[in-house]
Structure formats: C-alpha cells, structure tokens
Amino acid sequence: MGLDDRKLDVLRAIVEDYVATQEPVGSKALVERHQLGVSPATVRNDMAVLEEEGYIRQPHTSAGRVPTDRGYRLFVDRLSRVKPLTPAERRAIERFLVGAVDLDDVVHRTVRLLAQLTRQVAVVQYPSLARSSVRHLELVPISTTRLMLVMIADTGRVEQRLVELPAPASADDVIDLRRLVNERLGGKRLVDTPPLVQALVEEAPPALRSAMATLASVLLETLVERHEERIALAGTANLARGGLLDFQGSLRPILEALEEEVILLKLIGEVEPNTLQVRIGDENEIDNLRATSVVSTGYGPGATIVGGLGVLGPTRMDYPGTIATVRAVARYVGDVLAQN
Amino acid sequence: MGLDDRKLDVLRAIVEDYVATQEPVGSKALVERHQLGVSPATVRNDMAVLEEEGYIRQPHTSAGRVPTDRGYRLFVDRLSRVKPLTPAERRAIERFLVGAVDLDDVVHRTVRLLAQLTRQVAVVQYPSLARSSVRHLELVPISTTRLMLVMIADTGRVEQRLVELPAPASADDVIDLRRLVNERLGGKRLVDTPPLVQALVEEAPPALRSAMATLASVLLETLVERHEERIALAGTANLARGGLLDFQGSLRPILEALEEEVILLKLIGEVEPNTLQVRIGDENEIDNLRATSVVSTGYGPGATIVGGLGVLGPTRMDYPGTIATVRAVARYVGDVLAQN
DNA sequence: ACTGGCACTCGATACGGTCGAGTGCCAAGG
DNA sequence: CCTTGGCACTCGACCGTATCGAGTGCCAGT
Numbered sequence: 243m244g245l246d247d248r249k250l251d252v253l254r255a256i257v258e259d260y261v262a263t264q265e266p267v268g269s270k271a272l273v274e275r276h277q278l279g280v281s282p283a284t285v286r287n288d289m290a291v292l293e294e295e296g297y298i299r300q301p302h303t304s305a306g307r308v309p310t311d312r313g314y315r316l317f318v319d320r321l322s323r324v325k326p327l328t329p330a331e332r333r334a335i336e337r338f339l340v341g342a343v344d345l346d347d348v349v350h351r352t353v354r355l356l357a358q359l360t361r362q363v364a365v366v367q368y369p370s371l372a373r374s375s376v377r378h379l380e381l382v383p384i385s386t387t388r389l390m391l392v393m394i395a396d397t398g399r400v401e402q403r404l405v406e407l408p409a410p411a412s413a414d415d416v417i418d419l420r421r422l423v424n425e426r427l428g429g430k431r432l433v434d435t436p437p438l439v440q441a442l443v444e445e446a447p448p449a450l451r452s453a454m455a456t457l458a459s460v461l462l463e464t465l466v467e468r469h470e471e472r473i474a475l476a477g478t479a480n481l482a483r484g485g486l487l488d489f490q491g492s493l494r495p496i497l498e499a500l501e502e503e504v505i506l507l508k509l510i511g512e513v514e515p516n517t518l519q520v521r522i523g524d525e526n527e528i529d530n531l532r533a534t535s536v537v538s539t540g541y542g543p544g545a546t547i548v549g550g551l552g553v554l555g556p557t558r559m560d561y562p563g564t565i566a567t568v569r570a571v572a573r574y575v576g577d578v579l580a581q582n
Numbered sequence: 583m584g585l586d587d588r589k590l591d592v593l594r595a596i597v598e599d600y601v602a603t604q605e606p607v608g609s610k611a612l613v614e615r616h617q618l619g620v621s622p623a624t625v626r627n628d629m630a631v632l633e634e635e636g637y638i639r640q641p642h643t644s645a646g647r648v649p650t651d652r653g654y655r656l657f658v659d660r661l662s663r664v665k666p667l668t669p670a671e672r673r674a675i676e677r678f679l680v681g682a683v684d685l686d687d688v689v690h691r692t693v694r695l696l697a698q699l700t701r702q703v704a705v706v707q708y709p710s711l712a713r714s715s716v717r718h719l720e721l722v723p724i725s726t727t728r729l730m731l732v733m734i735a736d737t738g739r740v741e742q743r744l745v746e747l748p749a750p751a752s753a754d755d756v757i758d759l760r761r762l763v764n765e766r767l768g769g770k771r772l773v774d775t776p777p778l779v780q781a782l783v784e785e786a787p788p789a790l791r792s793a794m795a796t797l798a799s800v801l802l803e804t805l806v807e808r809h810e811e812r813i814a815l816a817g818t819a820n821l822a823r824g825g826l827l828d829f830q831g832s833l834r835p836i837l838e839a840l841e842e843e844v845i846l847l848k849l850i851g852e853v854e855p856n857t858l859q860v861r862i863g864d865e866n867e868i869d870n871l872r873a874t875s876v877v878s879t880g881y882g883p884g885a886t887i888v889g890g891l892g893v894l895g896p897t898r899m900d901y902p903g904t905i906a907t908v909r910a911v912a913r914y915v916g917d918v919l920a921q922n
Numbered sequence: 923a924c925t926g927g928c929a930c931t932c933g934a935t936a937c938g939g940t941c942g943a944g945t946g947c948c949a950a951g952g
Numbered sequence: 953c954c955t956t957g958g959c960a961c962t963c964g965a966c967c968g969t970a971t972c973g974a975g976t977g978c979c980a981g982t
Binding site: 377380383394482492 | 683684718720734740742743744817818819821822832833834837838841
Binding site: 620627642645 | 962
C-alpha cells in the first residue's frame with residue numbers, strides 16, 4: 243500500500259486539475275500541466291495503482307481519471323497546503339460587518355459573505371442557546387392574561403415567547419414575576435436553569451404560583467428542552483452553477499435537505515473546539531447529501547464556541563480555498579462577537 | 583378575431599392537457615380525451631387560428647401545440663372554473679395551526695403548508711410594519727449605555743433593536759423614557775409616528791434629551807423609514823421537480839431571485855384588498871422570473887390587509903387549483919390572526 | 923525503474939434511414 | 953359556410969453504422 247511520493251504527487255495533480263476543469267484528467271495532460279519529470283507511461287502505471295487502492299476511478303474505460311471520495315479525503319488530509327487568502331478576500335472579510343450592530347445583522351452578513359467568497363451554499367448557526375447564559379428576562383404585558391417573555395442572552399440572541407396566563411395578572415404581579423425570575427436566573431447558563439426554575443415555582447408566593455408555573459413551563463419547554471436553534475442559509479443558487487454536471491443532474495434531494503433545519507444543524511452544529519470538519523461525499527450521514535461535501539467549524543468569542551458555520555458544495559470543490567475561507571470567517575465572526 | 587366558443591374550448595383543452603402531461607398536445611389526442619364533438623381536422627383549423635392570435639405555439643413544426651403566456655392569461659381570465667379544494671386539502675388547512683401561538687410559528691406553518699399543498703415555492707410576508715400599530719414599546723437595559731428596544735405591534739410582530747446611548751442612563755431614566763415613548767406612541771400606526779417622535783425629542787426633559795434623540799433615530803430609521811419587511815420561504819425543492827423541463831434547464835436565475843428579499847417583496851407585497859394576482863411568465867417585471875408564474879394575494883384579519891402571500895411555479899402550472907389553495911390559505915391565516 | 927511503442931476500448935460525433943405524430947391544405951359533402 | 957376525410961409533407965425521435973481520438977494497459981527495451 244506504500245504510495246510513494248510521486249504517486250501522491252500524481253493524485254494531487256489529478257485532484258487539482260479535475261477541480262479546475264471538471265473533466266476527467268488523462269496521463270498526457272497531466273505531465274504537460276505539471277512538472278512531474280516523468281513520462282505519461284509512468285504516470286499511467288501510478289494511476290493504475292491509485293485506482294486499485296480506490297483513490298481514483300475511471301468514469302468509462304478510455305476516459306481520464308476522476309478522484310473518488312477516498313481520493314479527496316487523502317488529498318485533504320495529507321496533500322493540500324493551506325492556500326492563503328487573496329487580498330481581496332481578506333478585505334471583504336474585514337469589511338463585512340461595517341455597520342452591523344445587531345446579532346441578526348452579523349449572522350446575515352456572515353452567511354452572505356461566506357456564500358459569496360466560496361461560491362457555495364453557506365450555513366450559519368445562530369449562537370446556540372445551549373451555550374448561552376441569561377443576561378436578562380423581560381416580561382411585557384400584552385393584556386391582563388398575556389405576557390410577552392423576552393429573553394436576552396449573553397451571546398446577543400433575543401428570543402420572545404407569548405405566555406398565556408391562567409388568570410389575569412396585575413401590573414404589580416408582573417413586576418414581581420420579573421424580579422423573581424431575574425434574581426434567580428440572571429447570569430445563569432441556560433442548561434443549568436431547569437432545577438432553578440423548579441425552585442422558582444415552589445418558592446413563589448401563593449398569589450403568583452400559578453402564573454409562575456405557566457411562565458416556567460414556557461421557559462423550560464421552548465428555551466431549554468427543545469433548545470431552539472436558529473439557522474441562516476445563503477447561496478443556494480450556487481448549487482445550480484456547474485451546469486448540472488455535479489449532483490448527477492438533480493438538485494432536488496439537496497434542496498430538500500437544506501429545507502430541514504434538523505439536517506442543517508447536524509451538518510454544522512456538532513463541532514469540537516479548534517477543529518475544522520470536512521465531510522466528503524459518502525462520509526455524510528444524510529443520504530440526500532451523499533454527492534456533496536461539507537466544510538464546517540465552530541465559532542465564538544475567544545476560545546469558546548457558541549455556534550457552527552460552514553459551507554456545502556460539490557465533492558469536486560476547491561478544498562484548500564474553502565477551508566481557508568471558512569476558517570478565516572469563523573475567526574473573524576468570533577472577534578466581532580467578542581467585542582460585545 | 584372572434585374566438586367562438588369552440589375555439590375557446592379547444593384552448594382550454596390544450597391548457598389542461600399540457601399542464602397534466604407536460605407534452606405538446608396534438609389535434610388527435612385532443613378529440614380523444616375531450617368530448618369536443620368534432621373531428622381532428624376541425625380542431626386543427628381552430629388551432630391554426632389560435633396560433634395566429636398568439637395563444638398557442640408549436641415548439642417545432644410537426645409537434646403538438648403548447649400554450650403561450652398569452653394563452654394562459656386568457657385561460658385564467660375567462661376559461662377556468664374555480665376548482666373546489668379536496669377534503670384532504672381542506673383538512674390540512676384547518677389543521678395547520680394546531681398548537682401555533684406565536685406569530686413566527688403561524689408564518690412558518692403557513693409557508694410550509696402552502697408549499698406542500700401547491701407543490702411549488704411558497705412565500706409569506708410577515709405582517710408589514712407599515713400596516714401595523716404600536717402595541718407596546720419596551721426598553722430593556724443591557725448595560726448602562728446600552729438598551730434593547732423591543733417593539734410589539736398589534737399584528738403580533740416583535741422587533742428588537744440595540745440602542746447605543748451617548749451617555750450612561752440610570753434605571754430611573756430608562757423608566758422615564760419607557761413611559762414617555764409609550765404615552766406618545768402607544769396605539770399609533772407606525773406610519774404616523776415620525777412627527778410624534780419628533781415631538782418626543784423636543785419635549786423630553788433636558789436630562790433625557792440626548793438619550794431620547796438616539797432612541798428616536800433608531801425608531802425612525804430602522805422601524806419606519808426602511809420599514810423592515812420579513813419574509814418566509816419554503817418549497818424551493820419543488821423547483822427541481824418536473825425534471826428540468828420547466829425553466830429551460832437552469833434553476834440558477836430563479837434561485838438567485840429568490841434570495842433577494844426585495845424581489846420577493848415585489849412579488850407578493852403589492853396587493854390590493856380582495857384581489858388575487860396572477861402574473862404569468864413575461865408579465866413578471868423581474869427578468870429572472872420570466873419563465874415562472876406567481877399567484878399572490880393579501881391576507882389579514884377581517885377585511886384589512888397586513889401582508890401578502892403567494893406561490894411561484896412554472897408557467898405550466900395548475901392555475902385553478904393553485905388559485906383556490908392560495909385564496910383559501912390566505913383567508914384562513916386572516917381568521918387565525920383575527921383571533922389575537 | 924522508467925520509457926516508448928502499440929494494440930485496444932469506448933465515448934463522442936456524424937451520417938443515413940426509418941418511423942410516426944402532427945400539421946396544412948384541399949376538395950367533397952352537409 | 954362550416955365541417956370532414958384524405959393526402960402529402962415536415963421534422964423530431966430513434967436506431968444502427970462508421971469514424972475519430974483521447975486514454976488506457978501491456979510489454980519489451982534501455
């Protein structure tokens with residue numbers, strides 16, 4: 243299985259050429275475009291070995307070679323150098339948040355920026371509630387029996403929920419409720435709140451007991467348990483580049499997958515600190531996305547991670563460039579968030 | 583010019599068959615599938631006239647006929663009967679909001695419902711701020727120099743904006759500000775607020791003057807002037823049905839258009855009361871959407887309109903069915919909103 | 923171990939012929 | 953005058969054949 247250096251060079255050359263031209267690459271073209279220092283025949287022998295090992299394959303006999311998912315994997319792991327960003331990209335990234343204050347704004351700009359730079363589908367997860375702490379809880383009376391619960395997290399996320407009270411509450415009641423929940427929950431991480439909320443209900447003065455109970459259930463159910471994740475998406479039109487050659491002609495399954503938030507979360511939500519994930523073709527768990535690759539990473543202020551972001555494209559993508567861009571954007575978003 | 587009844591029947595038959603089969607329809611097939619009571623030759627003569635008048639055309643000589651945009655237009659205006667909803671559709675619509683409390687929830691369910699029922703791309707505009715009144719304005723202190731402005735509209739929309747104060751404000755200051763803005767703006771329509779906001783700044787006590795000024799500018803700029811519209815989209819995967827036959831093979835321009843909020847707004851945002859708009863192919867102002875048709879209408883509680891919704895699909899769509907569905911969903915959403 | 927040569931494969935392209943759906947036109951008939 | 957059957961014509965779809973060329977695998981020679 244020893245793949246000597248030249249064979250690896252050949253694989254690298256194949257990947258690079260195929261990504262660039264989108265056409266199967268043959269031995270002759272290869273030696274012409276790269277200085278391999280050997281003849282086409284030698285390259286052919288190397289190719290035969292690479293094919294036997296499953297790194298490349300022939301679409302048809304008498305066609306050039308195309309990298310397999312396994313080939314891309316090897317390329318990504320061992321053969322690609324980090325491609326430095328172009329000055330233009332660097333500038334675009336640095337400029338993307340000019341005038342962005344709101345978290346919404348930051349996320350939207352980020353996802354568009356990613357889509358534009360990579361020319362692929364970009365996905366950005368809002369800072370996860372699971373990794374957020376409560377900065378403030380606000381109760382806004384809508385009517386005597388309706389409250390708007392507004393939660394502001396330290397990550398900048400703002401969520402509101404309508405609370406339908408079992409009985410009318412006075413203005414003073416609302417003030418008391420607000421004080422109580424903030425005393426108990428302010429500054430606490432959301433994942434730590436369940437027992438605290440439980441205690442809140444039990445310790446509430448009898449007059450507020452039932453109101454507090456409904457409030458608590460809204461808090462727990464919608465903000466903690468099914469910890470609502472939000473996701474922004476952009477660049478789906480990029481799927482339709484490459485004139486139907488990628489994705490064997492049908493965008494349908496991919497577009498379908500992209501409409502499922504659960505799937506998007508799976509793609510970019512499970513991230514380890516300081517890691518960048520590349521899932522190539524078959525490595526994807528979602529069947530509809532077996533023809534695509536996903537490059538994702540986590541982001542957050544400083545070293546902590548509050549959410550994930552990434553891009554999705556054809557397996558035949560410019561991995562070094564994409565990886566560099568995703569990493570740079572993630573780092574930059576983290577810096578932006580740190581400033582708040 | 584005079585298109586007698588039979589010619590119209592022929593046109594109707596052509597449209598119906600073409601929509602159903604997606605293949606050019608010939609004279610013989612027509613008389614077989616519909617009881618026209620005449621021979622193919624007669625139908626051919628009628629077809630020749632219809633073609634001369636621009637209602638149908640031949641993809642190639644010796645192929646069947648296909649409706650033109652103009653043909654669809656005539657069909658929609660004069661030839662199609664309203665198709666009653668199937669019981670299943672009726673049930674789906676009535677069930678779509680079970681458990682929906684939040685406006686967000688209602689909008690998301692609506693857009694998914696529409697996409698599912700029509701099997702096309704669905705677009706739903708959130709209730710427009712331009713048509714909303716202020717129910718309540720809340721100011722939540724984040725730090726001494728930062729406030730979160732939360733506006734709750736009568737339509738259920740909730741918007742928040744970060745306000746960066748020029749100088750620290752005490753808790754009492756915030757309370758005063760909150761009281762002042764609510765006194766002045768509570769219940770007012772958003773479009774009527776500019777002069778009121780102006781007055782607010784002028785009448786504010788000196789100590790609050792500068793804080794009120796920044797608050798006012800955030801209010802005016804982000805909520806009134808560039809009256810932020812929000813839009814939900816679903817069903818883009820449906821574009822990829824019809825095996826690339828519609829849209830002459832490239833989804834790209836359409837997907838691109840769908841990523842622009844401005845364009846979506848144009849599509850469904852300009853609605854007259856009690857009207858349902860059908861824009862067919864060329865009638866669309868947006869170049870990228872010249873190959874699509876859009877069926878849209880307004881919705882709102884009772885007779886008022888607070889926003890638009892609609893669907894987008896190939897010109898070759900089931901107009902009667904789509905129109906019926908869009909109308910029914912819009913009416914139902916209106917009812918739901920009226921209950922709040 | 924590399925290289926040049928060579929026979930071979932097979933997709934892409936072009937060409938020719940057939941088939942059939944569909945048309946337009948016309949003359950005959952109600 | 954409208955309708956109809958008949959008929960010649962068009963042209964895309966389909967199929968088989970032939971050619972071309974990019975690319976391969978193998979082998980013998982250095």
